Amino acid sequence: MSLLEIRDLSVEFPAGENTVKAVSHVFFNVREGETFGIIGESGSGKSVIGLALLRLLPANANISGAVLFHGQDLFSLRPSELRKIRGKCISLMPQNPAGALNPVLKNRLQIEEVFEERGIDKKEGMKKSLRLMKKLLLKDPEKLCDLYPHQLSGGMRQRLVACMSLSFEPELLIADEPTKGLDPEAKEGAVELFTKIKKEYGKTMLLITHDLDLALEVCDRIAVMYAGEIVELDKASKVLGTPLHPYTKGLVRAQPRNGLVPLSGQSPSRISLPEGCLFHERCRYSGIECFRKHPEMKNHKGGWIRCHFQSLQ
Amino acid sequence: MSLPVLAVNELAMSFGTLEVFRNVSFSVSRGETVGLFGKSGSGKTTIGKCIVGLERPTGGEIRVQGENILNMGKKEFRKLRPKIQMIFQHPETSLDPRMKAFENLIEPLKLHSGLKQEALLKRGEELAELTGLRPEHLARYPVQLSGGEIQRIVLARIMALSPDFIVADEPTSMLDVSVQAQILRLMQKLQRETGVSYLLISHDLEVLKKVCHRIAYLDNGTITSIENINRGVKI
Amino acid sequence: MDNVFANRLRKKSFSLPEAYGSQFAKRVFQRKDMLFALAALLIFAGLALFAPFISPYDPNAIDLKNKNLGPSEEHILGTDYLGRDLLSRILIGARTSLSIASGVVLVSLFLGTAAGCAAGYYGGLVDESISRVIDIFLSFPGVIFALTIMGALGTGIFNLMLALSIVHWAKYARMMRGQVLSIKKQEFVLSAITGGAGDFYIIRKHIVPNAIATLLVLATIDFGHVILSIATLSFLGIGLPADVPEWGAMLSAGKEFMRTAPYQTIFPGLAITFIVIIFSILGDGMRDILDPNHEGGEID
Incomplete structure (x- = not known):
């Protein structure tokens, strides 16, 4: 049974005459008792998801899609009902x-x-x-x-x-970037803390972080965000142990202990996204298809991946 | 062996009765990266600031090309200053928010090179290219740039002075993993191309082990050991 | 806890920033209160500038037959105890107040910036001595201090400007010093120092441009205060020569006839209130707009 279900969530911010696509068409669900991680670099839209869940986004944000908590759409609630849920059922651990x-x-x-x-x-x-x-x-x-x-x-x-x-x-704890700006000792402490919360408390957690080590230690399942989309979603050990999506591979290899191999290039501008796969400009496996067609999320060995070549790798 | 680019001998610093560090000695040769590892609050940054002349230590000596900069006159030191540079930890305050990226970048050139406007622009663009910046970044204000882009601009502006030695104080601790790798690799590339030496200050041992030739461990206000990392041939 | 967080977020703007100049204008246009205040100020300044041409009567023309009149067709705002036209006097009075206040604010801003920069940037003995001087100037109650100086100098437009500048500059200096202290520790200043830039260059290029926004906010709000001080001094009869129409002086003259001819105090009073409110709104708005970090447009 899933406690939290995100359906086709998109968030856009107006920027002058343009719109910034912060989050586009995100689907995932968090099962009861599970620790679900959202990882990605700054600007990938991961924090926007967390804020959207609690309806804490600024008023000028365009939100579409649905967030179901116990099957109830949070976006359709009145402010007073929402406040009840925010206070009693969902808690945000500040950054x-x-x-x-x-x-x-x-x-x-x-x-x-x-x-x-x-x-x-x-x-x-x-x-x-x-x-x-x-x-x-x-x-x-x-x-x-x-x-x-x-x-x-x-x-x-x-x-x-x-x-x-x-x-x-609370039934759901959302932790947004709990290790940002902490020194390594405190970071190790945070890993210990979240493991403990998980063990002693057994409650559902949504962990938003750019710290791959923390995510690997604590999360059951992980969604990897790139340029506002989920590109890979699977068990934590699979995503970070044997990553399939070229972007996730790049992230893992960029860690100092895995070789400090930089990903070339930068995330695309969120005002004018590239055609085809959003990652193709930085991808070393990209083929002709990647320039032409935006890949859909596909089921692959129990997980989800957004790549044209998932079966080749 | 020729003279080390930088030799720090028995450097000590205290504020009143509070001792920050003492007996800190190490040297860095040309084209070498020495890591300085220590916990937060151990005085790593202060050591870095002493080396570039932003703080004055209470004891010891700092020799650049054999000359003790602490005994130098103002004029002499000013001549030497461009040769020792520093990168700071926080990208968000590393550039003047009221100046565009490109103005920030060419500032040291304006001060030192005596180049005319056109040559200045050209040199600025070369430096931007050297550090992997795209032209569109240069027309932006710092708030419009990401941490990684800012650190590239900082590197470009430092390289404008063709320094011998750069103190890099946690240059990547505020950056994402993949951007951290980009910046550290860029620093290595600049080292290969120009022979610049680094003192890389960090609290992340994994990072230091990956990019340094030697690592000095700072503990309890003094250097406890210096470890050689096998990194093949030094330049 | 959630609410604290939400409030912080609401403050954060999610729009992408643009160049400073155009951004500033744009933001002013987005704020109705500032737009209103700006329009009102422009009208006021226009009226003050062209006062000699648009005022219906000579502001000093005495017409004892028509003294203490209420508003009428000939005298829209009525006349005072000497039969002088109130509208003309208020218009000319706006000219007096605005020009003196501009002078005072400009001089204070300049002096304060210079002194504050020197104190904050050089620190040590320079800071100690300048800060003590600032403290001394700030320790006198403003109006009494100005009164004393005026007493020594005698009335007159220039003397009034001088006296008020002496009273007001220290506020600017203290604020500038604080700004400089925080800016000079920032990394971009440190890298300018290691880049070999001289003190004067750093102050001119990095410190003043980054500190000036806050001082401009202070100057805007202070503008209203200076106008009040001018009115106060003239009300007490030691600001300006008697033949210069000024709102405070008008209030003072009108207070004798509060019962019989209340307009003589109401209209100049309204003018003072109005202009002070305008500058308060402008100052508040500028504080919101000029903070460079408000322009941050990070998404994540």
């Missing part, structure tokens, strides 16, 4: 933990605020949070609550924000 905490409030107050907003008893909620904090590798949570955010390290702050996002037991 920048330092900015998400109010620097002049002690941590305890910030956690309590989460419950207050949702009308949950403070003491009850706090107890639950403390249990959760212990589980998520924060030592001595009581003491931590009496500190100010700036007294915590980046990794600790991230854990605290994670606890706050989880403390009212």
Whole structure:
């Protein structure tokens, strides 16, 4: 049973006389209890998807398609109904933990605020949070609550924000670029944190990241985005272990430990997309077909891939 | 062996009683890339800034072509300055937001080369080509460019000074994986073509192992070891 | 938490940026409040500029037979206690206020920029001494300070300008110093230094262009304040010579006849309020538009 289903989602932003196609025709579903990853480079449109799910995009965005949560279309909800879902069922873990905490409030107050907003008893909620904090590798949570955010390290702050996002037991946790700007120790910590959340908590997660290592460690399935489209979707180990799409291959090879082989060229302009396959200009396997025809998503050995030559590779 | 391009001897820095680093010594020869590895807050960036003369260390010496830059007069140092350059970590503040990419790029040429307008433009375009920039990038403002494009412009503007030595302070830590590979490979290409040396400061050991000839490990405010990475023949 | 995030996002504009100049004009046109304020200011400035030609009467012509009149066909806004036409006096008064205020703002902007740049860029002893001077100037209450200077210098348009500039420049200097302090740490300035650029070049090419936007916002808002100060001083009778029509002076003269001829205070009062509001709106709008980072058009 899928908890979240994205159907033909497209998002465009007007830019003067042009439109920027941020996301085009994205399909995927997230099953209950699964950790689903969306990976891609900056500008690939992955964060736009996360924001579109919560209807947090700016008002000038043109959105089409449907986002079904428990079979209910989020785009057709009234603001009050949406607020209920945003607060209780879906939680967004913010990108920048330092900015998400109010620097002049002690941590305890910030956690309590989460419950207050949702009308949950403070003491009850706090107890639950403390249990959760212990589980998520924060030592001595009581003491931590009496500190100010700036007294915590980046990794600790991230854990605290994670606890706050989880403390009212959302059914779906969306984490947008949780490792952006963290140093490598904190990055390793984040991997540990998300594994733990997955294990202890067992809730559905949507992880949006450009960190391939994190995605590989934590996600069950991964969608790879390129220029606003999903180009490959399969089990995490398959996508990052034996990638099929030339773009995913390029990403994996560009990692320092896999040879630091750069992908040539740059992502296409999103105002005038190239004809045919969006990746053909940078692809080393591209043939005549790739210039002419835009490839559709095709089923391939249980996964999905958007490439004319998937069977050849 | 000829004189190293850069030799740092027992460099020390402290603010009041707070010691940032001490006894930091290493040298870099022509065409070599030396990595400087350390945790965040270990003073890596400060070492880099001392080398290019943006900070003044409290002790030790920094020798460029055998001459200690800390003992130099202002005039002498100004002559040497173009030869030691620095790339910074944050692309978003590395270019003047009020100037177009191309104006940013040719700024050092304007200051040093004494070229006339036309020659200036031509040289600027050559540099842009050298670093893999497309003409349309040059007419944009920095906010309209991606991190990778900005780092290319930064490299182009540095190469305009034909430096001997570049301190690269986490030049790719803010970039995507594939762009990181592009920029690091570009730096290697520039090294092969011009023989420039790098001090590559990073907290990513995988990256350093892939591109450096030697890696210096900074721990607890001092260099604990220098490791040779087998990288075949040096230039 | 979600709401905080949403608010941050709403601030982020998703449109692709263009060149600065055209972008600025475009953004002004997108904002109705600024467009309105700008139009009102242009009309005001036009009226002030052509005041001698369009004002129906000589603003200083005394006509004791027709004193303290209410609005009528001959005198659209009425007359004052000497029978002088109020409309003519307000129009000429706009000319006085706007020209003095322009002078004060320009001088303060120039002085403040120079002092602030020097203090912020060079730091150390230079900064210490300039900052102390700024502190001293800022520690006096503005109007009393200006009063004292005017007392020493005597009335007159030039003296008024001088006095108000002395009072106002320190604000600009302090703000400029703060701007310079944050800009000079940014990497593009550091790379200009390692690129061998001299101090003057860096200040001229990098620091001032990046700092000036904030100062222009301050100048716009301050313009309204200066007009208020001029009116205050003239109201107290120490700003301008008696024969120069000025709104504050008109208020002061009219206050004797508040009961019998309220128009003498209402109309000049409205003029002052109106112009101050215009500059507030313009300043607010400029602050939103001139921030270079607002132009960021990242999608992801």
